[in-house]
Amino acid sequence: MKRALMLCAVLVLVTGCAVGPDYRRPELGTPDSYRAPVAAGQTGSIANIEWFELFNDPYLERLIRSALEQNTDLGIALARLEASNARLRVARSAFGPELRGTLSPGFTPGEGNDAVYSSGIGMSWELDVLGKIRRASEAERAALLATEDGTRAVMSSLVVQVAQTWYSLLALDQEARVIERTLDSQQRSLELVRAQLQSGVSTQAEEQQATAQLAATRAQLPRVRQRTLATENALSILLGQAPQSFMGRPAIEPLAQIDDRALRLGLPVELLERRPDIRGAEQQLHAATARVGVAIANRFPVPTIGLTGIVGRLSTDFSDIGGGGDSVSLGGWGPYVDIPIVDWGRAKGNEQAARAGVEQALLGYRATVLNALREVSDAVNAFVNAGAVIDSNAVYANAAGRSLQLQRQRFGSGVVGYLEVLDAERQLLNAELGLARARLDRVIAYLDLYRALGGGWSDADLSAARLLRAPDRG
Missing domain, CATH: 2.20.200.10 (Outer membrane efflux proteins (OEP))
Structure with missing residues (x-):
């Protein structure tokens, strides 16, 4: 009996260690600042703003919450999370009798x-001799955290995608209004030309030019409506619903209040803690490191x-x-x-594969960080350049509007022909459509930046989604 107790005591002492490397975060040498065309604030980050505070749009908030409840991609991610939880429970069960x-x-x-x-x-x-079970449990826990961060990444992308699709829909509504307003103006101009044709002031050529211009403008409307329908369908799928229309949406300019002062980027090193894909890549590296310990333990001739x-x-x-x-x-x-005697190199091969897995995970982690830095830089540049395009298009639209007024006055006075009026109408239409699209581009870039910095998710939203979609475990 004493020998048995001594054997148990020795085994307990032996199991106090775990072979294999302990995980430590690698040094990646992140830069001190982002590559950006303007000086951006490094205190705080827009990623820390809750998405519903950023948008401040009740209609959009309802859409996003519906997506968080019903989106199929998020549902798949949550199911993967449940499976990862189950694998961790399996690994930990090896500790017990x-x-x-x-x-x-x-x-x-x-x-x-x-x-x-x-x-x-x-x-x-x-x-647990040599800590093999502990290393296996450590690997599964890191894999669970990686899956959890993968779910957060899906949530972040979903929130931004819904917002971008919604704002694209509003921009298309604005384009349709510009075209319809232009059609009304061109219809009145055509009626004026026809009246002047009856009195001999205008020519048939001018009437045909006005008719052609009206038809060309009218042809743009079905294309905008088709894009609107496709955008509504895309938004429906994001919400986890069959294609449908979204009636009663407001006629507003999305995120009109943002400007260059809204560029609060924080420090690049903060991405390591904020971006879920980077966090997930690091946890994958942690899991790969722990699996090396499992492989080493399996090689020991004990x-x-x-x-x-x-x-x-x-x-x-x-x-x-x-x-x-x-x-x-x-x-x-x-x-x-x-006692294992001969395995024909299987344990050695498993250790080599595990070490190669660490190298692969390390490179994946580094690639994820570099890609995040690129996405932030691209989004900042797109945002700033879209602002410059807006400024130019605003000047263009104002000048084109004034030019149209002058050309109509000159046409009424007989100084110019109707061709000059048609050209001014084309210029104004192009300027107003360009302005609407540039404003959308700026919003899209701002939301890309918000996601690139790690915004759009919260643990509260993740917990709510898991609770809502929790499977019946029996």
Whole structure:
């Protein structure tokens, strides 16, 4: 008995260590600032703003919350998260004892070959020699955190996609209004030309030019409506719904209040903690590092040591297997030893594969960080350049509007022909459409920047989504 207790004590002391490397975050040398065309604030980041505070749009907020509840991609990500949780529970279950029941028939060799039936309940508990089970559990926990961050990344992209699609819809509405307003103006101009044709002031050529211009402008409207329908369908899918229209949407300019002063980027090193894809890539590296420990433990020529016990019955009559008759009791406990001898290089190959997995995960982590820096820089540049395009298009639209007024006055006075009026109308239409598209480009860039900096997700939203879509675990 004393020897058994001493053996248990020694095993407990041995299992206090775990082979393999401990994870440490690698030094990536992030830059001190982002590459940006303007000086941006480094105190705080727009990514820290809650998405509903950023948009401040009740209609859009309802759409985003609907997407968080019903989007299929997010549902898939949450299902992956549940599977990862289950794998962690499986890994941790190896720490505890295993109970099992046995029931087996047999026979006793000899003259009668009598049948023998045995039943019992066994227990085994493998002690974590060299920390293999702990490393496996560590790897699964890191994999779970990586999956959790992957779910956060899906949420961030979903929030931004819904907002960008919504604002694209509003911009298309603005384009349609510009075209319809231009059609009204050109229709009145055509009627004026026809009236002047009757009085001999205008020519048939001018009437045909006005008719052609009106038809060309009218042809733009179906294209805008088609893009509107496609955008509505895309928004419906993001919401996890069948294609539908979105009636009653407001006629507003999206995020009109943003300007260059809104460029609060923070520091690049903050991306390591804020962007879920970077966090997930680091956890994948952590998991790969822990798996090296599992592989090393499997290479050691040491026995797998555990304790096992069994109690049960042995009988030559199956009806007595539960007790009574000529059945006899069985019982015992003690250590068992399972010693690997030859595996033909399997354990060595597994360790080499695990170490290669660490290198792969490290490069993936570095690539994710570099891509994040690129996305921030691209979004900042797109935002600033879109602002410059807006300024130019605003001047263009104002000048084109004034030019149209002057050309109409000159046409009414007979100084110029109607061709100059048509050209001025074209210029104004192009300027107003260009201005609407530039404003949308600026909003799209701002939202890309918001996502690139790690905005658009919160643990509260993740918890709510998991609770809402939690499967029945039985």
